[in-house]
Each structure stands twice: as structure tokens, then as C-alpha cells.
Amino acid sequence: MFYNLPILQFFQVANNQFSGTIPISVTNESLLQTLDFAGNHFVGQVPSLGKLTKLRLLSVCSNNLGGFPSKDLKFLKPLTNCTNLYRLVICGNNFGGQLPNYVGNLSTQLSVLHFGYNQIYGKFPAELGNLVNLTLLDMQHCRFDGNIPATFGQFQKIGILELSENKLSGEIPAFIGNLSQLYFLNLADNMFEGSIPSSIGNCQKLQHVNFSMNNLSGTIPSEIFSISSLTTLLDLSQNSFSGNLSDEVGNLENLDVLKLSENNLVGNIPTSIAKCLSLEFLYLQGNSFSGTIPSSMVSLKGLRELDISRNHFSGSIPEGLQNISLEYLNISFNMLDGQVPTGGVFRNVSEFAIIGNNKLCGGVSELHLPPCPSEAKKPKRHHNFRFIAVIVCVCAFFFLLSLFLTIYWMRKRSRKMSDDSPTIDQLAKVSYQSLHNGTNGFSEENLIGCGSFGSVYKGTHALEGSVVVVAIKVLKLQTKGAEKSFVAECNALRNVRHRNLVKILTCCSGTDYKGQEFKALVFEFMTNGSLESWLHPPSTGIPNHTLNLEQRLNIINDVASAFHYLHYECDPTIIHCDLKPSNVLLDDFMVAHVADFGLARLVGKNIGESSMQTSSIGLKGTFGYAPPEYGMGYQVCMEGDMYSFGILILEMLTGKRPMDEMFKDGYNLHNYVQVSISSNVLQIVDPRILSKGNQLHPSVENCLISLFRVGLACSVELPSERMAMVDVMRELNRIKSCFLSAELMEEAD
Template identity: 65%
Template structure:
């Protein structure tokens, strides 16, 4: 097996001349003829190419190479295996088209090719495999229509072709497959109506067609004629009309997902669906805001296996019936938000003790929060915002120790924040905005070290001082305490909240001076301390916060000179009115000049200025030879100095090997240009779970990539850059050189996984809202602003793309993979060196000038950023096959906005009214804000991805514009 380049489990150690081949691992022979009949090497993390010599195993009936890392094309020679019955190549990295001569394997019963990178169309010749029972081609890049010849596969039981780019209609010939039990076509671009005969295929157990563009209505009697249906998944389409009443007879149905359609009318009784565990009616037009809308919930009490119920964002009215407490004790997720439900929250809801998620936002609930909610020991997310809830904030909140999200904003709650909230040590998001809460902020709030996303107590009646303990919230990103009655000094310890981006303290009674420690908040974007009683001067060091884009200190009692650099140089992002003793600043502020007191002071100042000038000139002349000598010495160095690696603490190969179970395939989470990434468990700086990037040193450029990544990340720190923890440069157990990098593990994987999901998740886990996409865009821009403008030497990333943007558990973006990164100084010192690099990025994301030999530049990164944003908003890769013959993603968007916005935007982020609108004149203000936000983002992306580098928008302007969009959109 010379085509195998990696064999971590030593499978081929037994494959030698001293052992009969019928005893080799993974090989099964016919005992009589001693000929190989089965080859099973599944799940061994093998790398390399599939050998064409396998086509010589003429007795082979089963070939299983699934769950490895094979690349290259599927050998044409496999078409010679005329006895082959089972071919499984799932979950590899195979490329190219499906070989048409595979259809010569006329005895094939199982064909599994899913989870690869296959392209092209499904071969028409596939229809000749008359014995085929199971075909899985899902999670590839297949295009074109589903061939009508598929109707010839009369023995087919399972057809899985989801998560591709297939287009057109479901062919009518599919109804010839009388034995078909499973049909999965989800996440494609299929259109039209379902063939009516599909609902007469009595063997069907699963229909999975979510996230396509199917339309029409569902037949009223469909569930009568599908007696064996267990899973019906058609969410994310354009189905209209009422939900078929025949559903009451679908007695063995387990999963029902009709969310994100245009269904109307009342929901029929579902009480006979005793096997139902998942029900999603999310985002339709069901109900008519009447008292009878929720009657169907009573019937769900008979569904004892229910685990997930979502009826959010419909038009359900009336009150929530007490019988909701009779739902299954296994129920873990209940989504009721975005309706017209009124009345009190029934106390019986507290009987659902297995709930992990409960959302009831944007309704008309009133009265107090039931004390029975204290039984929710497993609850992780509780969202009650934008209702009319009253009474004291309940003390039982402290019992909900698993909470990571608590939203009770925009209600009329009173009383104090209970100190018991300090028990919620997993809380990341706390939003109590716009209530009537009073009293001081309990110190326990500042002991919630898990708070990373939001602390919003604004628009309440909180009083007392802001304690020094606020500095404990080192990881908080947004803190809003505005419009309260807080007083006293703003503590210096607030400078310890090093992750702060938004700090809103306006509309209080803070006195004292502006703490100078605010200057240590290097990631701060918005600072509003207006309408307080602050005195003293504006700390000059605030102008050094390069990310600061909005500063408001209006209506205080400040005095002295206003700085002129950073945010203070842009009058449109600066507000200092109502401070009568301020002077200086940029001319647009129209402040009086700052006068020098006394003639003697002026003479002394002039003397000092002249003296300093003379000293500076002399010092420069003395140091000039030193500068020349250092520059000559640096010219001899490579662009990345190796000693930087040696400064990094290292970890042993044995530790990494043990922490990944021998680099087991089950821990493989991704791959890059120069290696593979594993999830591992290692005790390192308080990190238990880490990501380990193992370099494939056989690949040209891997050594240089290792050095580049170490040097690029060694001395940079930013919340939107992946953090390197350590590295390993050692010898593996085979005596070969081994290099690896260890990073913080990002639980939500890459942005690629979210934009182009390869796995169907019933509750749409992999769907990003517009707000989430906007936050990710801002995160990435912040990272590049830091790399280009904040580092001692600007760093060019050179390979920005969705797979190199990782998301943590709060969906905060972190830019990763610096294997191609360059320092700007190294490019300036050694300009010709860049031309020797074979790869300057990834096709589709790399700017056009790189292909013509230009040096890498910050403008090149801007181009990649622009393409990334276009992909996030359209859902289309820049390498989509539609972009041929001179067409590209930039031009596709440029000619489509503003008039054809709904045709190019990823439909998962558009409100349905905006999807359907031919013009925007009749949309409500919220939808107009969505349109405005999208158009603004598209224009920024187009400005960044212009063909000419000189015409591209700067990252400084990008970050400013993005935050203006965010402020407008959030409000």
C-alpha cells in the first residue's frame, strides 16, 4: 500500500511477506479459494490515495474505507469489481466526479460516498444499478438536477443526497421506487412542489427535505397514505396552507418539523402522536390571535416522549393553558416566544423539571414569575424579555445553577436583584434592561466570572456606588449600567475588565474624575459617561485606544484640554457639550483655545522647546550609526526569526499522544493546508480541552508554516485572535520529526461549518441570524484592525476564509491559521522573498494581484475580508460554479443591489416579509432596518473587494462603519 502516507494505528504492520495476506488486518478471504472477498479499513485515520490496484481484487464483494482521510479521486479501476456489493467511502476528503464506470458494478447493493468533496452531477448511468438498496451521496458539492434515471433503481430502500447544491424538481420517476423507506434531500436548491405520488409511497418512514425552496401545500390526506412515516422534516421551505388534519392519524410519527414556512390556520389535535419527540412549528403564520389557538397544547399531554416543542414566532393568541404542565416530563426545550400570548404564566409550567431551554419572549404575559420555576434545576436558558411581568425579581434565580443565559428585559419587575444570583456561576448573559429594579447592585453579580457576553442593568432605579469588585469581570464584553441612580466614583478597577468593548454609564450621578485606568481597555469601542457629575480632565491616554470609535462625556463638569488623536480626532464620533470649562480639541468642536498662563510660562516653554529640539538632533546624530548597523544585521535574517519559537514553553509528544488517544480519528476535528487538527484533553494553563494542530512535515512548506504561525502568534493578544498555548517540536514514536501547535479549543467550530453545514440538525442549530453574522463580521474586522494597526510590526494574515474563523461557545469569532502570515517589516526588508512562496492564500479569497506576482499587503487582507462578508451575507462561496466565464461573487452582488436584495441574500437571515416583497414601501420599520443593515454591509464588502488595491476601503474605516451599523441596528 505505497499510496498510504499516514498509518497511526499501524494497520499495515501485519501486511508483510511473512504473514499470509488472508491474515492481514482488515482482510477477509474466501476459505476455499483463498481470494480476498472483503477489505475493511474503516476508521483508522489513514491518509493518502486509494490505490487503483484495488481494481484487481476480482473476488471482492465489500470495500469499506470510510471514516479515514483519503484524498484524490475515486479510482476508475473500481469499476472492474464486478462482484462488489458494498462500497463505502464515506467521510474522507475525496475529490473529483463520481466515476461513471462505477455503474459497471452491477451487483452493488450499497453505495456510500457521503461526506467528501465530490463535484459534478449525479451520473445518469446510476440508473443501471438495479440491485442497489442504499445510496448515500450527501454532504458533497454535487450540482445539477436529480437524474430521472433514479426511478430505475427498483430495489432502492434508502436515498440520501442531502447537503449538496442540487437544483430543479424532484423527478416524478422517484415514485417508481415502491420500496423506498428513506428519502433525504435536505439543504439543496430544489424547487417546485412534491410529486403527488410521493404521498402514496406506503413504505416511506423518513422524508427529509428541509432548507430547500419547495412550495405549494401539503396534501390534506398525506398522513393517511403514509402509515409508516416516522420523520417528516420540511422546515425552511415555502409551503403554505394549513397543516394537514390527517396528521392526527400519523400514530408512529416521531419527528415533525414544518418550521420556517408560510403555514396558516389552526393546529389540529396531536394527541394520537404518542411516539412524537420533536415538534417544530416555528416561524409560520399559524393561529389567528384568538383564545382557541393553543387548544392543541392540551392534546400534547398524551405525547409522553416529547423532548422538544417549538411554536415560536407565529400568531398564537389567548392564554397559556394550565395543561402545559402536563406535558412530558422528558421535555427539555420549550420555545413559545414571538406570539400574542397573554395572561399569567401558569404555575404548572414548573412541573416540567427536565427543561434546559425555556423561551417566552415578545408576548403579553403579565403577573409575577411563578415560584415553581425554582424547580428548573437543569435550565440553561431562560428568556422572558419584552412582556409585562411584574412583582419582585424572584430569589429562586439562585437555584438555577446551570443557567448561561438569563433575559428578563423590558418588563416591570421591582425590588432588588437577589444576592442568590451569585450561585449562577455559569451565567454568560444577564439582561435586566428597562425594569423598575432598585437598591444597590449586589456584589455577587461581580463574582460571576463566567459573564462574557453581556451585563445589562440599564434603565432601572439602581442606586449606591459601583463597587471595586467590578474589576473581577475580566471577560465581560458589554456592560450597560446607564439610566440609573448610581453615584460615587467610577472605580479605577474597571480597567481590569480587559475584554470590555462597550461601557455605558450615562444618565447616573457618578462624580469624581474619569479613571485613567480606562486607557488599559485596549479593545474598548464605545464609552458613554455622559449626564453624570464628573470633574477633572479627560485622560489623554484615552486617545491611544485605537478601537475606540465613540466617546460621549457630555453634560458633566469636566475641564482642561480635549485630546486630538484617536477618536478625539473625529468630531462626528465625539460628544463633549455641556462641559463649560473644556478647551482645545479639533476645530469642529468649536471649543475655546487653551491659554498658557503667564508670560514667564510662555518664555519658559519656548526655551524648553528649543532645548529639547537641540537635544533631539544631537541624539539622532549619535544613534544614526547604531540604526544603520542594526538594519544591516536584520537584512541577513529570515523574515521570521527562529529564536522566537525557542522562547515558547513546549509540551512533549507523549502528552499530546495521550491527550488525543493516540491521535484517534474520533478526536479529529479538522484539517488545514499543512496538517490536521485534533481535540485533546491536556492540563495546561487551566485549559482542559485544547485544539492540537499536527503539522504534516512531508508536505512542502509545513516547516515554514510552523515557524510563521509561532512567530505571528507568540506576542499578539486580542480577544478575536485564536490563542496559542504552547508548541511541540519533538520526535514521534516512529523516530520521525514531529511538530504541533496547541490552541484554545473553540466549541462551535469554524464559520465554514455554520455557513455551509454538513449535518442536518433538527432545531436549526447551524443557522446564524443577521445579528449574529454582524457580530462575527465586527469581530473579524477588529482582529484585522489589531494585526494591521496595533501590532509593533503589522502582520499580514494572507489566508482569511470561513474555515479560518473559529467560534467560541458564545459565537465570538477568533481568527486562526497564521501558517502563511507575514510581518510587514520582513516584506519591506526582503521584498523578493515573497515571490518564492508558492501559496499566497486560497483561490476565491486571495486578491487578484497576488496571482500576478504582487507582494502580500494589508490591502490583500482587505480583499479577503470583503469576500468573506459577501459569502456570509449571500451564503454562496466565491468558488461556486455559477461564477464562471469572468463572473465572480463581487460582480454578482454589485449588479443586484439595491433592487434585487431579496434574490441574493441568504434566505435564512431574511424575515419572510422581506423575502416576499418586490419593493420595500409597505414594510414595517423593523424590516426596513434589516434592509438598511444588509445594504450597508454589502457596500462595505464591495468597497473592500474591489479589483484595484488602491481603491479598497481601509480597515480603520471599516471598523468605524461597522460599529455605526451595529449601533443603529441594535437600537
């Protein structure tokens, strides 16, 4: 197969239909750095590759190699000569036998070791801990047994530890808490015993934790609920945990999936769970929880699936559950009583289960439940009492009428003041003097941005006994529309609460030292600035001020989550009207927060019922990001925000602004991507994403193409054809899962 190729450095035939054995002639190509046979039908053994001393990547994943245990892993010993080896991936084959001790003599540069989905058995050799530069160790779905060696505590750089679906036993070692870079931990489907070590609370980068299907017991340590970075999954199901669920569960404000099912947990569900606003999937079935279903759970507006079946809940079903975005609900086999709601998820009997609750009544007809008893008839009032009631009502009517007329005339005299008060009165106030002092007199050195209606300063503000850094937006009241922008932003932000929206702390409405009117809004300060500064850094910026593909995907997810909340979970619905990179701010952890609601509109659920629809604030949005229909006088709508969101995705993936000088005469960013996505996608990708050359792992490239397609589907010209945010969220979750899997296999040159 290899004939006189003395300068061959990269050989990749992944994801084809090749069969037979791996050719022995490959061992003669001494300059080879990458050897990738993944995703084919090769059989037999891996030849000795010890002569390939420059080899950095070897992948034979997803073939039919192995099957002769006494020889299967012998190829590892010659690989100890390959001192540049960086990735070793042999997953998804038939390799058997025990893992030899000399695996610990592999290259000290080794970063990725992926042996999962094989027939390898026995104990982990302690020497494996010598590979101190590992960032990924994946041994899932093999037949390993015994304890996790103490030498694993030397993996100070490891980010992904995947040991699920083996026969590992003993206790989860306390040194887990020393693996400070860990963000993905999966020990599911083993035979671990004892309790979860409290030291896990030290792993403050963990996003995904799965301890399910073990023999763990004791109480769930509150330290695990202190890991604020948990976003993807916390799965403790199918163990023997006991005791109450700690109130600290409310600290998991960013978590998507929480699984505590099939344990021995007791007591009430803490009301603090209402703080977990990002929860989409909550599984508590098969425990001994009691009390009522907390009504605070209706605050979980993004909850899609809830299973609390096979517990001891009593009382009625919270009526508010019909008003959130539940797609599946199981409350079977409890002791619930009272009326079953008829809205939301309760309308479709195929999406919820209530059997085993014999005292329920009402609900939709398909449930065939008995009707609820009528209210007892109220006794008739005495005739004289009714006469007195009529007189009281008439007097009250005239009193209220006179009061209304008085208020009307007062408001007419000070209309300007009344326009602001409904919003401002609900926010804590701060004085002009305090803001002046906190910004050093609104000095130029504290100026961090300017917009159409105001300037933003970095400053300090006393909050709850401590001084915090804040962003202060000072309105340019001489600019037409600035005051309406102030009211719009206050109205939009006063009642919203979401981790991906900027938080308003206070406001100022008064006069400055010159006696001139002064208005300002105070927000939490975002350390990493705007998305604009990362996508298009100034020439004098920091050289490494850039975003990789994973960070861009996370930011897209964050922005989508914010707009799902604004469009579907707020009442009234909020239309942002001005989504663009400069209005997306990044905090310490690079979590995105949507900002600047100066053009926002509050609309009723039927979109036509708007308290602000008739008061235009100039152009609805920014040129290039605003949908074309706004320029023709159309009313604002959710589809307009979706267009801006689609353009934002395309800009993040291409690195090109929609106002780039190359886009003119009808040629725009949408068209630019559309003509290249199928055949030439890597030519339009922001080069900073391709940090390892002009190649991506095929699975990663497929994720990238899927992201481009979401951007295109959102930014089509006709509003009725744009992708809805509900569908976007579903697609982004799929892409995120695929990307996480693909990342394990991505070439790391």
C-alpha cells in the same frame, strides 16, 4: 376554504395580506401537523383545534385576533388534546383575559411558547411549570403581575426566558441559577425589588442579560461578572444599585454591550475594565462615579459609544481616547478640566458632548472653549552652562557614533542571529528537550496537521506551575521561506491581544539532539480543531460533526472581529494574507480564533510603510482564497484579506471549496452564488444547514441571504469595490440581531 383535503399535513400562509376570520373548516383536517397563519390581518377568535391531534406547530402571530377577553384564550383548552404540539406562537395580537390554569396541561413535548405582545393579564399560573421541556418562554409586553412562580425552576431545558415589559414584582428568584441551559434572560421593565441573586453565577451559558428598568438595589454581585459566556448584553441600567463597581468587571472579556447607567454607583471606574476588549458600547451615565477617567480605557480599541455623563469625574480627558474607534462620546456634567483633544471623535462636535465641564479648554474651534494657558516661559540658562552643554553633547555624539559602528560590524558578522533576535527576545523561551518530552519525541500519534512551512503537534507544556495541552508548530527549516515565516509569525503575534486570535505562549530557537537548527512556536490548544474539519469532515469522521446556521454566523462574527482588530486597532497594521478554513480554530465553546500568521505582513498606517513589504515569502496566500491581484504582483493590502474573508463566508454557507472541480474556465464560487442568490438561494445552501428539510422560516432565510450578500460584496474582483471590515461589522451586527429575533419564530420540525 378547505374542501376535501384528507391528506393535508402542512398549511402555511404566513406573511401575506389575508383578512377575515380563520376558517372553521380547518378543524376537519385531522392530519395537519403545521398550521401557520402568522403575519396577516385575521380577526376574531381562534377556532377549536382539539381534533387536530397530530398538530405540531400552531402560529397565529402578528394578526388582529382577540379583543373579546372572556373568549380570547378558550381555544387553549382543546389544544390539550394535541399531544404532539411542539410550538405554540400567538404573539402580536389583541388576546386578553387571564392565562388559564389548564395551560399547564398542554403537550409535554411543547418546546416553544410565545404569547408576547398581547393584553393578557394577571398572575402566571403555577401549572405553567408542568411544561418541563420548554426551551423558549416569551411573555414580553403583556400585563402580567405578581411573582415568578417557583414552578418555573422546573424549566431545566429553557434557553430563552423573555418576561420584559410587564408588571411583575417581588424578588428575582434564586432558582434562576439552576436553569443551566439559559442563554437569553430578559426581565427588564417590571417592578422587581431586592438584589440580584448570587446564584446567577451558575448560569455559565448566558449570553444576554437584561434587568434594566426595575427597582433592584444593593450591590451588583461579583458573580454576574464571572459569567464568561456573556457576549451580547449586560444591562442593569435604571435601577437603584449602589456601592462600587467590582474589579471583577474585567472578567467580561467577550461582552459587546455594558449598561450600568442611572443607578447610585460610586467610586472609581476599575482599571480592570481595560480587559473588556470586546466592548463596543459602554454606558455609565447618571451615577456618582468619581476620580479620573482611567487612562487604561484607551485599550478598548473597539469601543464605539461611551457615555459617562452626569457623574463626578475630575481631572483631564485621556488623550488616547482620540485614537480609538469611538463614534459617540458624552462626558457632559462632570468636573473635568484641562485641554480637550482634537483628534478622532473630538473632531466632530455632533458626535460628542462636553457641556457642564467649566474648566475645559482648547479643542476644535466649533466648541468655542477658551484657549489653554501657555506654558510658563522657562528661565534663560546661563551662558557658561550652555557652553558646557554643547561640549557634553559633542562628546556624547562621538561616543554614540563609535558605539553605533561597533554594533553595526557585530551585526554584519552574525546577520542571521540579528534577524531573529528582535522578536524572539520578547518571547519566553522553552528548550528543545521540553518540547521533545511533551510530544513523546514528536511522535506520529501526536501529529495533528501539516502545512507548507511546518508540522503541528499536540503536546504538553509547563505553564505557571501547571501542565497544559498546547499546539506546537515545528518549522521545516529546509523549506524555502520557512525561517522568514517564523520571523513573520513572531512579529505579528508578539504584541497582539484579542479573544479571536490564537495566543502564542512561547517559542524555541536552538538545536535538536542531532545538532541541527530547530525552531518552533507554541500556541494554546484548540479542542475543536479547525473550521476546515467541520465544513469538510473526512468520511470516517463523527456523523454529527457539523455546524448549524447560528454557529456559522457566530464564527463569521468572530473572524470579522479578529480582522477588524488586525486592520484598524493594531499599529502597525497586520495583513494576514492567508485566511482559509484550516487557519480558523475553534475552542471549547466553539469560539473562533484566527491562526497561522506565517505569511502576515506588518504595514504602516499609510499601508506603504512596511518593514516586510520587500521580503516576499512566495505566493501571498492560498490558491482559491488569495485575491486575483496578488497573482499579478500587487502588494498586500487590507482589501486582499477582505477577499479571502468573503470567500470564507461563501464556503461556510454553501459547503463548497473555492477549488471545487466544478469551478473552472472562469466560473468560480463567487459567480456560483451570485447567479442563485435572488431566485434559488436554498439550492446552493449547504444541506446540513437545512436540517429540518428544504425550508427555513422567511426571516431566517432573509438573514441567510444577507450573509451571502456580505460574502459577495467582500469577494468582488476589483479591490477598491470590496466591502470594508468596518461596514461588515455593522452589517453582521444587524444580521445577528435579526437572526436572534427570527430564531424565536423559526419552525422547529
